[in-house]
Every structure is written in structure tokens, then in C-alpha cells.
Amino acid sequence: xxxxxxxxxxxxxxxxxxxxxxxxxxxxxxxxxxxxxxxxxxxxxxxxxxxxxxxxxxxxxxxxxxxxxxxxxxxxxxxxxxxxxxxxxxxxxxxxxxxxxxxxxxxxxxxxx
Amino acid sequence: xxxxxxxxxxxxxxxxxxxxxxxxxxxxxxxxxxxxxxxxxxxxxxxxxxxxxxxxxxxxxxxxxxxxxxxxxxxxxxxxxxxxxxxxxxxxxxxxxxxxxxxxxxxxxxxxxx
Numbered sequence: 545x546x547x548x549x550x551x552x553x554x555x556x557x558x559x560x561x562x563x564x565x566x567x568x569x570x571x572x573x574x575x576x577x578x579x580x581x582x583x584x585x586x587x588x589x590x591x592x593x594x595x596x597x598x599x600x601x602x603x604x605x606x607x608x609x610x611x612x613x614x615x616x617x618x619x620x621x622x623x624x625x626x627x628x629x630x631x632x633x634x635x636x637x638x639x640x641x642x643x644x645x646x647x648x649x650x651x652x653x654x655x656x657x
Numbered sequence: 658x659x660x661x662x663x664x665x666x667x668x669x670x671x672x673x674x675x676x677x678x679x680x681x682x683x684x685x686x687x688x689x690x691x692x693x694x695x696x697x698x699x700x701x702x703x704x705x706x707x708x709x710x711x712x713x714x715x716x717x718x719x720x721x722x723x724x725x726x727x728x729x730x731x732x733x734x735x736x737x738x739x740x741x742x743x744x745x746x747x748x749x750x751x752x753x754x755x756x757x758x759x760x761x762x763x764x765x766x767x768x769x770x771x
Contacts, residue, residue: 579761586747587747587761600758602758
């Protein structure tokens with residue numbers, strides 16, 4: 545079956561703009577995670593959804609970052625007033641339920657100029 | 658609380674020689690442990706996972722890892738490196754009694770020389 549997909553694969557924006565990054569998890573997976581990976585680093589946890597609700601958003605760096613999963617499937621990560629420091633690869637993963645093996649998408653490479 | 662330390666940022670081996678990528682962890686609960694591989698411009702792929710069954714875990718592509726509770730280690734090994742093994746490897750810990758939020762190590766870059 546289809547894996548986790550993320551769109552766009554690349555996004556270039558200007559400082560101060562708003563961006564949305566989309567994640568389509570594997571069908572039937574109730575848990576969804578967002579991570580941010582900077583160059584030379586491991587993925588850093590941002591937010592975890594169980595179903596439609598954010599079970600843990602402790603990794604969001606500040607209130608410019610927000611994520612939703614309104615129907616318990618597709619999720620959107622939203623970044624307001626982007627800063628150059630937001631440039632990174634944003635990864636999405638899904639799993640059957642919390643604590644199970646995570647399957648990762650290819651990521652969205654965000655560049656803020 | 659949980660943490661993971663990958664002891665080497667880079668490991669360089671010759672093709673056909675053994676591979677050892679080292680990982681130490683700390684966890685307040687019984688941990689689940691994972692190794693993921695990331696090839697350039699590719700997504701993260703699960704190599705293997707430990708969840709409290711056998712301490713020696715076999716994964717894909719000939720990799721295996723041994724959970725040693727007394728040493729809080731979960732080192733990744735392969736008897737004979739192949740050129741296609743060149744990639745970034747991440748050790749990951751998740752507290753099964755905790756919040757299910759995994760913590761990734763910083764990664765080890767495996768370089769394979771012909």
C-alpha cells in the first residue's frame with residue numbers, strides 16, 4: 545500500500561511569510577508525528593496526534609507553529625511569520641497507534657530566505 | 658526522561674569488513690529501541706526494533722543489534738559492509754511506559770570505502 549506522503553517536497557519562502565506543509569499518513573494509522581530535522585542533526589520532535597487531537601505538542605518551538613488533523617487523517621503543519629531559522633526538513637511519520645513503529649514520509653525541505 | 662547518545666559521528670570502514678555503530682540510552686521505563694537508516698535525499702527507513710522480546714534483534718539488509726540492559730547499550734552491527742550501506746544511521750529510544758514520544762540520536766554517518 546501507499547506510504548506516508550508529504551507535500552510540497554520543497555518550499556522556498558521569504559522571511560515573514562506564512563507556510564503550510566501537508567502530511568498524508570498511511571491509511572488506518574491513528575498516530576501521526578511531526579519532526580524537524582536540521583542539517584547534521586537527528587529529527588527533533590514537534591507534535592504528536594492520536595486521532596484528531598494533539599496528544600503532545602511540547603516540541604513546538606513557539607506560538608508561530610501550529611498543526612491540525614481535523615478528520616484524524618491528513619495533517620497540516622502551519623508556520624506563521626517564518627524566520628530564517630525555520631529552514632529545515634520537516635518530517636511526518638505515522639503509526640498504527642502511539643508507541644508502535646513509525647513510518648516516515650520523504651519530508652518537506654523548507655528554505656526561508 | 659529518556660535520552661540517547663550515538664558515540665561516533667562518523668564511522669569509516671572498507672567494503673567487506675564488519676560494521677559497528679554504537680548507541681547508549683537512558684530511560685525511566687522499559688524502553689523500545691530502534692535503528693533507522695537515512696540515505697541521501699531519502700526518507701527514514703526502519704532497520705530493526707527492540708520491544709522486550711529477544712535481546713538480539715535481526716533487521717533488514719543483514720544488520721542486527723543487541724540490547725544490553727546492564728550496559729544500557731543497543732549497538733548496531735553487520736558482519737560485512739556493502740557499498741550500499743553508506744548512509745546516516747539513527748538510534749532511537751521510546752519510553753513504553755511514558756508518552757510514546759521518541760528521542761533520536763544525532764546520527765552516525767557510515768562511510769564505506771571500496
